[in-house]
Amino acid sequence: MxxxxxxxxxxxxxxxxxxxxxxxxxxGSLKALTEWSVQHIEDVRTTREEYDGRPEKR
Incomplete structure (x- = not known):
């Protein structure tokens, strides 16, 4: 492909x-995914920072 x-x-x-x-x-699908990513990049970054900052489970 x-x-x-x-x-x-x-x-x-x-x-x-x-x-x-x-x-x-x-x-078309890749364009839609790209547009979604651009629109939500700040939400993705915030969520990633929250995830990275959580206490580790052992």
């Missing part, structure tokens, strides 16, 4: 692209 192309350069360059047709069907 994802085409990975490695270019033998210094430094190495790698490109990723959705494959036709199956990978391209994911574009």
């Amino acid at each position: 994802i085409l990975r192309t490695v270019y033998p350069e210094a430094p190495i360059r790698v490109e990723y692209a959705p494959t036709p047709p199956l990978g391209q069907t994911l574009r």
Whole structure:
């Protein structure tokens, strides 16, 4: 579903692209996930900090 192309350069360059047709069907879903992530980044950071700061269970 994802085409990975490695270019033998210094430094190495790698490109990723959705494959036709199956990978391209994911574009809408990935765009929606990206938009959600941008809208909720502060909530994610706050939740992560709260989680990281909790006491450890043993």
